[in-house]
Amino acid sequence: MSRNMIQTQGKGMRVGEAIRLDTSDIDWERGVLLVRESKFGKSRNVPIAASTLDALNCYAQLRPRLRPVPGNPSFFVSLTGRRLIYVSVHDVFAHLRAEARIGAGSTAPARIHDLRHSFAVATLLDWYRNGEDVAARLPWLSTYLGHREPRYTYLYLSAAPDLLAAAAERLAPFVKQAVA
Numbered sequence: 001m002s003r004n005m006i007q008t009q010g011k012g013m014r015v016g017e018a019i020r021l022d023t024s025d026i027d028w029e030r031g032v033l034l035v036r037e038s039k040f041g042k043s044r045n046v047p048i049a050a051s052t053l054d055a056l057n058c059y060a061q062l063r064p065r066l067r068p069v070p071g072n073p074s075f076f077v078s079l080t081g082r083r084l085i086y087v088s089v090h091d092v093f094a095h096l097r098a099e100a101r102i103g104a105g106s107t108a109p110a111r112i113h114d115l116r117h118s119f120a121v122a123t124l125l126d127w128y129r130n131g132e133d134v135a136a137r138l139p140w141l142s143t144y145l146g147h148r149e150p151r152y153t154y155l156y157l158s159a160a161p162d163l164l165a166a167a168a169e170r171l172a173p174f175v176k177q178a179v180a
């Protein structure tokens with residue numbers, strides 16, 4: 001899967017996948033992350049945007065100054081040098097969300113996992129807006145997200161008004177022909 005097929009900033013990754021990244025899982029030359037033995041024991045290569053690679057490089061340069069001797073091969077480490085744990089990432093996200101007042105007063109506050117949903121919807125919207133063959137590309141998106149088949153990706157795409165409007169707009173000429 002080329003980087004042109006799905007331009008991303010790693011937003012499609014599961015939190016656990018990012019936490020499990022080791023320093024050896026980043027291919028700096030190709031701009032690809034190796035997601036090892038994720039859900040269902042599958043591994044995959046995840047292309048990332050140049051801006052994400054730059055951000056990862058900045059972190060890689062800063063990390064030794066914060067924690068010079070990490071206790072494991074993990075790329076992302078806590079201040080104690082250990083691999084991050086999900087609950088800590090979740091808590092930091094909740095804190096940042098509250099500080100930024102994202103969803104303030106909402107009965108269902110945004111979760112970090114929602115970034116995967118947003119990524120999937122934004123990718124499909126881009127494809128619709130660019131006139132791409134969305135049906136042909138959906139398996140690419142499913143593979144990128146680490147889904148076994150596209151039907152699992154469909155769950156991410158429901159109830160997205162902009163996406164439904166784009167699909168309806170593309171479908172409208174065919175409906176007019178069928179009615180005529």
